[in-house]
Amino acid sequence: MWLLPLAPTGPRRNSPRHLPSCSPALLLLLGSCLGVCGVVAGSRRPNVVLLLTDDQDEVLGGMTPLKKTKALIGEMGMTFSSAYVPSALCCPSRASILTGKYPHNHHVVNNTLEGNCSSKSWQKIQEPNTFPAILRSMCGYQTFFAGKYLNEYGAPDAGGLEHVPLGWSYWYALEKNSKYYNYTLSINGKARKHGENYSVDYLTDVLANISLGFLDYKSNSEPFFMMISTPAPHSPWTAAPQYQKTFQNVFAPRNKNFNIHGTNKHWLIRQAKTPMTNSSIQFLDSAFRKRWQTLLSVDDLVEKLVKRLEFNGELNNTYIFYTSDNGYHTGQFSLPIDKRQLYEFDIKVPLLVRGPGIKPNQTSKMLVANIDLGPTILDIAGYNPNKTQMDGMSLLPILKGASGLTWRSDVLVEYQGEGRNVTDPTCPSLSPGVSQCFPDCVCEDAYNNTYACVRTLSAQWDLQYCEFDDQEVFVEVYNLTADPDQITNIAKSIDPELLGKMNYRLMMLQSCSGPTCRTPGVFDPGYRFDPRLMFNSHGRVRTRRFSKHPL
Secondary structure: OOOOOOOEOEOOOOOOOOOOOOOHHHHHHHOOOOOOOOOOOOOOOOEEEEEEEOOOOOOOOOOOOOHHHHHHHHOOOEEEOOEEOOOOOHHHHHHHHHHOOOHHHHOOOOOOOOOOOOOHHHHHHOHHHOHHHHHHHHHOOEEEEEEEOOOOOOOHHHOHHHOOOOOOOEEEEEOOOOOOOOOEEEEOOEEEEOOOOHHHHOHHHHHHHHHHHHHHHOOOOOOEEEEEEOOOOOOOOOOOHHHOOOOOOOOOOOOOOEOOOOOOOOHHHHOOOOOOOHHHHHHHHHHHHHHHHHHHHHHHHHHHHHHHHHHOOOHHHEEEEEEEOOOOEEOEOOOOEEOOOOOHHHHEOOEEEEOOOOOOOEEEOOOEEHHHHHHHHHHHHOOOHHHOOOOOOOOHHHHOOOOOOOOOOEEEEEEOOOOOOOOOOOOOOOOOOEEEEOOOOOEEEEOOOOEEEEEEEOOOOEEEEEEEOOOOOOEEEEEOOOOOOOOOOOOOOOOHHHHHHHHHHHHHHHOOOHHHHHOOOOOOOOOOOOHHHHEOOOOOEOOOOOOOOOO
16 A cells, blocks of 8 residues: 655645644743743654544444454543534534534534535635634644545535645545545645555555654654544445455444334324335345445554554553544334434444543543534643633543542533435425435435434433424423433423523523523523523524525
8 A cells, every 4th residue: 555755755844735734842931932822841752643434433333343443442531422413414514623612603504515514605704713723823733634534525516626624734535425436635635546556546445554654754753633534424325345344243332213104293203114124134245244244444543543653652641532524324213224314323423532541441421512522622732721712611621530520410412404406316306405315215404304402411410402493493302311222202292491591501502602502401500590591682582593505
């Protein structure tokens, strides 16, 4: 497998992509050579690696194939058992990772340019303020990206592959969506096409080798941040040849919500055909198996990366994060395969972290979200995340075992549904407005599959409250302590006073920004519910804030 050199003799000191290094003494004297990243004299600033998979669930056993990853990261550090994404779709979720913001603040609402995915507006307004941009410009980190960026990256109407986002020293980005063969990479703004020869083109392995090359080639005088974003386990689920016959006796989990009717749920869930046809079940079983097969190459990538860091003497000074952009479902509530829905299987993801000061074999039940990754990594670098406009919180106190920690009890989940203005040819019986339809005429999305939820996890409550932006003003509420599979919608039986508080909390979170996204939740001791706040300055009742336009 080839390794692509970035320059003949290493990074050029006068290159616009290279920042001067800072001595610890100068950092101590001046705060930092760039003014804001503090470092203790004589210490080395930590390195950070962020490994991001594509569509990897946590609820349905998505981590099961990754034995080496669990041993090398999870068992050597901390596993978060309650990690969520603010939107169960690739581009909005990835934008949240990069910006530390909820979708209503970064304005990426779907996977299209019109939905602000890698659009000119995104590039102008959000990219300069991502955490990698801050790491590079304010803290002097070398920043390296390899893999899938945003779904519309490389689109001609958004600068093509020549566009390299601000903040990246080294850029190896996939054009558009996940593939394993026959793709194009932007190598620091120059296109390189790949074919279908496994030994030189299989994308997960290419990303591994490029990453190892960076570790051997980078400057040793500056700390580094790496973001490696694999195609696995996203469709088309093309496994490496040596793994294509694995898991032959594995099937999608037949849990309690598998292949049942979504009673008392939003109409989109109710329209699914129950029971599913044999062909649908065979298809989703095959997809489940292939997804696991593709993850075996990710497991190999993680092993190679950790071994190289150890060989180079850098492992003990490097934080490694492993997570996914969203979950996935395979047959739950008779929906064949996809994400986008409000349920645990789509919004809950793996999150494993190891690094300096993190004790091994820990599990944290703290409620966290991917908007916390940016603030955490900035905190690791010595940059105060409160100086940003990020909505998330630094996980560093949790990772280092801080005592008496006050933490959030809720996070916001929001999604803007997509549909087609014409009748879907696979579902002529359904009106226009649906999308992601299967041959059995089961659709996974629609214009009015637009919802927002408060996901609450406190000492007494494990609750999800959701509202849809549709003509029904449909509400779904789940008590996950009693009903972890979210089968029974208790919206009509729950205490009306609690329902009102959750409605108000949802409206507040949908209009939050920065610090106001971190205010006490309904079940926190510091929470105060003032009914007067249900009205705006004109005396009218506040309404839910669903974004209809990217900006």
